[in-house]
Amino acid sequence: MEKCHITLNNVNLFYPSHIYNATTLKQEIFAVLKLQKKKEKLEDVQALKDFSLQVKEGEKLGIIGHNGAGKSTLLKTIAGIYPIKSGERNVKGEIRSLFDLSLGFDLESTxxxxxxxxxxxxxxxxxxxxxxxxxxxxxxxxxxxxxxxxxxxxxxxxxxxxxxxxxxxxxxxxxxxxxxxxxxxxxxxxxxxxxxxxxxxxKILVLVSHDLNTVREVCNRAILVRQGRIIKDGKPDDVIEYYRNSL
Ligand SMILES: Nc1ncnc2c1ncn2[C@@H]1O[C@H](COP(=O)(O)OP(=O)(O)OP(=O)(O)O)[C@@H](O)[C@H]1O
Known part of the structure; x- marks a missing residue:
């Protein structure tokens, strides 16, 4: 039987900007009356850039990095929540996601x-x-x-x-x-x-955490993510030290 694995090959993921570019009627009127500058067009945000990662059975992977580095996006991409623009996502194994826990709850039901x-x-x-x-x-x-x-x-x-x-x-x-x-x-x-x-x-654990001690205790591999790319991959101690030295 094929073992569990997570494979991402050259994945590019964008958050579309059209949601933020939409203007309200009030903003349109204010712009016409020159009471407010016309809204600048925002670019799409590229959260993962040519991102490749293989995680094998037995690995407990910690993902570390600054705010906005792309850690949560990566986790949600592995979960298959976000559609990727290009690249390949291949996951073998039953996924259990422990984030957005109340997703899918119906408030009117018991x-x-x-x-x-x-x-x-x-x-x-x-x-x-x-x-x-x-x-x-x-x-x-x-x-x-x-x-x-x-x-x-x-x-x-x-x-x-x-x-x-x-x-x-x-x-x-x-x-x-x-x-x-x-x-x-x-x-x-x-x-x-x-x-x-x-x-x-x-069989595989992927953990996003700002708590470096937890990553050290729980994981047997870590990656440091910056601006949507992996910049260090290896043993938790080594990756954490690299991260600390780069702060
Ligand atoms: N729903 C969204 N719409 C637009 N851009 C988003 C959205 N969610 C995240 N981003 C952008 O994508 C990039 C990566 O965000 P992400 O949440 O993956 O970072 P993170 O490493 O998990 O950050 P943190 O440590 O603060 O939780 C950031 O530039 C962020 O602004």
């Missing part, structure tokens, strides 16, 4: 219904999701609120539910963005423990 929707989206069958349901409710500590529409949840309750669902179905490739700020201190400790379990089970 917690219990959302467990089913999200569970199916994560690749579970109705039977598997039903089997996991109680464990998810217990982990999220939602009690009777599980049968209330999630519109009535506090932000912490929502994060706990999202985290409990997203981590209930294991995946072969685990994509993580930063530390997950999940609920209060006691929940955070529980969440951290669950994360460690998931990370050790995953």
């Amino acid at each position: 917690g219990r219904e959302n467990i089913m929707y999200r569970g199916l989206l994560l690749g579970g069958t109705p039977k598997i999701v039903r089997e996991k349901e109680q464990e998810i409710i217990d982990f999220a500590e939602l009690g009777e609120f599980i049968d209330y529409p999630i519109r009535s949840y506090s932000s912490g309750m929502l994060v706990r539910l999202a985290f409990a669902i997203s981590t209930s179905i294991p995946g072969e490739i685990l994509l993580l963005d930063e530390v997950i700020a999940a609920g209060d201190a006691s929940f955070y400790a529980k969440a951290k423990e669950r994360m460690s379990g998931l990370m050790s089970q995953a």
Whole structure:
């Protein structure tokens, strides 16, 4: 059987500027009346430039770099969320993304219904999701609120539910963005423990983090990204030292 891998070859990814270039009626009128300068046209943002990366089974890859370097974009590209303009993306293995945790939640539906929707989206069958349901409710500590529409949840309750669902179905490739700020201190400790379990089970881990110590502890490979390109690839200690020296 083919092993899990992530392959990106010469990937170019742009954020289109037309969203920001649109002018409102108010801006048009103000420009005509010369009360405001006409808006300058913004260029598309190229977030990944001829980006090539291979990640093999057994690798735990840390992605480090400055704000705006392209780290989150890279993670979302691996997840297949963003369409690439050119190049090749080839991923073998079941992906579990632990970012945008509440993506796909329906606010009018109850917690219990959302467990089913999200569970199916994560690749579970109705039977598997039903089997996991109680464990998810217990982990999220939602009690009777599980049968209330999630519109009535506090932000912490929502994060706990999202985290409990997203981590209930294991995946072969685990994509993580930063530390997950999940609920209060006691929940955070529980969440951290669950994360460690998931990370050790995953066949491939890709972790974006500003916490260099976490990268050093968890990863066996690191890349430093700057302006949409890899500028250093190697052992976490070496890449972190290079990054620190370049600050
Ligand atoms: N939705 C978007 N629309 C337009 N440009 C974007 C969008 N998201 C990111 N960008 C741009 O793409 C580039 C890479 O952003 P990205 O979020 O991948 O960086 P990052 O390394 O994850 O940053 P941070 O450490 O601050 O989270 C930046 O120039 C950013 O301004």
